[in-house]
Amino acid sequence: MELCSIILAAGEGKRMKSNTAKPLMTACGKPLIDYVLSAAKFVGTNENIVVIGHKADDIKAHLEDSVTYAYQLEQKGTGHAVMQGIEPISEKDGIVMVLCGDTPLIKGEDLKAVLDSHIEAGRAATVITAIAPNPFGYGRVIRNGENIAKIVEQKDATDAEKAVLEINSGMYFFDIKKLAFALSKLTNNNAQGEYYLTDTIEILISEGEKVGAEIVDFESILGVNDRVQLASAEAVLNRRNVEKVMLSGVTVINPSATYIGADVSVGIDSVIYPGTILEGKTVIGENCIIGPDTKITDTKIGDNTEIIKSVLVKSEVGNKVSVGPFAYMRPNSKVGDNVKIGDFVEIKNATIDNGTKVAHLTYVGDADVGKNVNFGCGTVVVNYDGKNKHRSTIGDDVFIGCNTNLVSPVKVNDGAFTAAGSTITDEVPENALAIARAKQVNKENWVKPKDR
Numbered sequence: 001m002e003l004c005s006i007i008l009a010a011g012e013g014k015r016m017k018s019n020t021a022k023p024l025m026t027a028c029g030k031p032l033i034d035y036v037l038s039a040a041k042f043v044g045t046n047e048n049i050v051v052i053g054h055k056a057d058d059i060k061a062h063l064e065d066s067v068t069y070a071y072q073l074e075q076k077g078t079g080h081a082v083m084q085g086i087e088p089i090s091e092k093d094g095i096v097m098v099l100c101g102d103t104p105l106i107k108g109e110d111l112k113a114v115l116d117s118h119i120e121a122g123r124a125a126t127v128i129t130a131i132a133p134n135p136f137g138y139g140r141v142i143r144n145g146e147n148i149a150k151i152v153e154q155k156d157a158t159d160a161e162k163a164v165l166e167i168n169s170g171m172y173f174f175d176i177k178k179l180a181f182a183l184s185k186l187t188n189n190n191a192q193g194e195y196y197l198t199d200t201i202e203i204l205i206s207e208g209e210k211v212g213a214e215i216v217d218f219e220s221i222l223g224v225n226d227r228v229q230l231a232s233a234e235a236v237l238n239r240r241n242v243e244k245v246m247l248s249g250v251t252v253i254n255p256s257a258t259y260i261g262a263d264v265s266v267g268i269d270s271v272i273y274p275g276t277i278l279e280g281k282t283v284i285g286e287n288c289i290i291g292p293d294t295k296i297t298d299t300k301i302g303d304n305t306e307i308i309k310s311v312l313v314k315s316e317v318g319n320k321v322s323v324g325p326f327a328y329m330r331p332n333s334k335v336g337d338n339v340k341i342g343d344f345v346e347i348k349n350a351t352i353d354n355g356t357k358v359a360h361l362t363y364v365g366d367a368d369v370g371k372n373v374n375f376g377c378g379t380v381v382v383n384y385d386g387k388n389k390h391r392s393t394i395g396d397d398v399f400i401g402c403n404t405n406l407v408s409p410v411k412v413n414d415g416a417f418t419a420a421g422s423t424i425t426d427e428v429p430e431n432a433l434a435i436a437r438a439k440q441v442n443k444e445n446w447v448k449p450k451d452r
C-alpha cells in the first residue's frame with residue numbers, strides 16, 4: 001500500500017510578520033517544517049510532497065531533494081493547495097496524510113495511531129481533532145450524534161457552532177482517489193472566498209463514504225500562526241526534550257529555565273542548573289554539574305566535569321575538568337582530563353593535555369599544550385600578527401609565569417619556566433628558565449621632596 005504525505009507550506013504566514021517563510025522559522029533550533037516532516041517519516045511514508053508558493057526558493061534550499069515539490073503560485077486556500085499537492089500521486093492507490101507546515105507539535109506516534117484506526121475502520125477520510133479550552137480561530141467539528149457531519153471555519157460559523165469545543169487540527173488521512181474526487185467538487189463560496197480542504201469532509205459524507213475523527217491532545221496540534229503561538233510551541237518542544245533527559249536519569253533543577261535541544265544527550269546523575277542552554281549535537285557525560293548560566297553548543301563533555309557560567313562551542317572536554325566561571329571555549333578546542341579552565345579564560349583552536357591548569361585571565365589560541373602545565377595569571381598566546389595566525393607548542397610540565405606573552409610561532413620545551421612578565425619570542429630549551437623583560441632599575445631618591 002502506498003502511504004504518502006502532503007505538507008502544506010505555501011501560505012504567506014502574514015501573522016508572523018517576518019521576512020522568513022513561516023515553515024523555516026525555528027523552535028528549539030529547528031525549522032518548524034522539519035518537525036512535521038520527521039513526524040510524517042515516522043509513520044513510514046514512501047513519498048512526502050511539500051506544497052510551496054510563498055518564498056518557495058527558501059524552502060527548497062532548506063529541504064533540497066529530500067521531498068517532492070508541488071507549486072501553488074496563488075494561495076487560494078488549503079483545498080486549492082492540496083489540489084496541487086495531489087498531482088504527483090493522483091494515479092496511485094493508497095492513503096495520503098495531509099499535514100500543515102505550521103503544526104510542529106504533532107508526534108509521529110499520534111499519527112501512527114490515527115493511521116491504524118483509519119485503516120481498521122476502513123474510512124475514506126479521518127480528521128485529527130482535539131478538544132480545546134479556548135478554540136478561537138480553529139475550524140469546528142460538527143457532529144451528528146457520534147458521527148462527524150462537517151467542519152465549519154471560525155469565520156463561517158454560527159454562534160452555536162463557535163461554542164463547539166472539538167476543533168480541526170488541519171491534519172487528515174484520506175484515501176487518495178476519494179480525496180481527488182472530493183477536491184474536484186470543491187467550491188469557494190465562503191467568508192474567505194477560498195477553496196477549503198475542510199469542505200471535502202462534507203462532500204465525502206454526502207457521497208455515502210465513511211468519515212471519522214480521532215481526538216488527540218490539544219498540545220499536539222497547536223498551529224503556529226504568530227509569535228505568541230511560536231513561543232508556546234517552543235515551550236512544549238523544550239519541555240519534551242527536558243523531560244526526556246530527566247527521565248533518563250539527569251537532575252534538572254528548574255526545567256522551565258533550562259533549554260535542551262532534541263539531539264542533546266546527558267549522562268546519568270549529571271545535574272543541570274538554571275539558565276543552561278544545551279544545543280546541537282552536544283553530548284554530556286555522567287555525574288557532571290552544568291550551569292548555572294551556561295551555553296554549550298555541539299560539544300562533547302566527559303564524566304565528572306563541572307562547567308559554571310561559561311560558553312562552549314564545537315569543542316571537546318575530558319573527565320574531571322573544571323571550567324569557569326566566565327570561560328569561553330571557541331571552536332576546535334580539545335581539553336583532556338583533570339584540567340582546569342578557570343575564570344576569564346578563552347581557549348580557541350587549541351589542545352590542552354591532561355592535568356594542565358589555565359586558572360585565570362588567559363588566552364590560549366592556536367596552540368598545543370602538554371600535560372601538567374601551569375599557566376600563570378594573564379598569559380597571552382600572541383597568535384595573530386595582524387595578517388596571519390601562527391601556532392605555538394608548549395611541552396609537558398612547563399610553568400608559564402604570570403603575564404607572559406608567547407609570541408607565535410614559538411616553542412616552550414618540556415619542563416621549562418618563563419619568568420613573570422616575559423615576552424617570549426624564541427624557543428625555550430627543556431628545563432630552562434627564560435627571562436625576557438627589562439631588568440629592574442631603582443633610581444634612589446628620584447622623587448624630590450618638593451614634588452610631593
Ligand code: UD1
Nearest residue numbers: 008009010011075076077078081101138139168169170223
Ligand atoms: C486551517 C483549517 C482549520 C484548522 C486549522 C488548524 C482550513 C480551511 N482551515 O486553518 O479548520 O482548524 O488549519 O491549524 O483548512 N496553506 C497553503 N496554501 C493556501 C493556504 C494555506 O499552502 O492557499 C498552508 C499554510 O501555509 C499552512 C496551512 O496551509 O501551513 C494552514 O493554513 P492556515 O492559513 O494557517 O489555515 P488556518 O486558518 O490555520
Ligand code: CA
Nearest residue numbers: 102223224225
Ligand atoms: Ca494555521
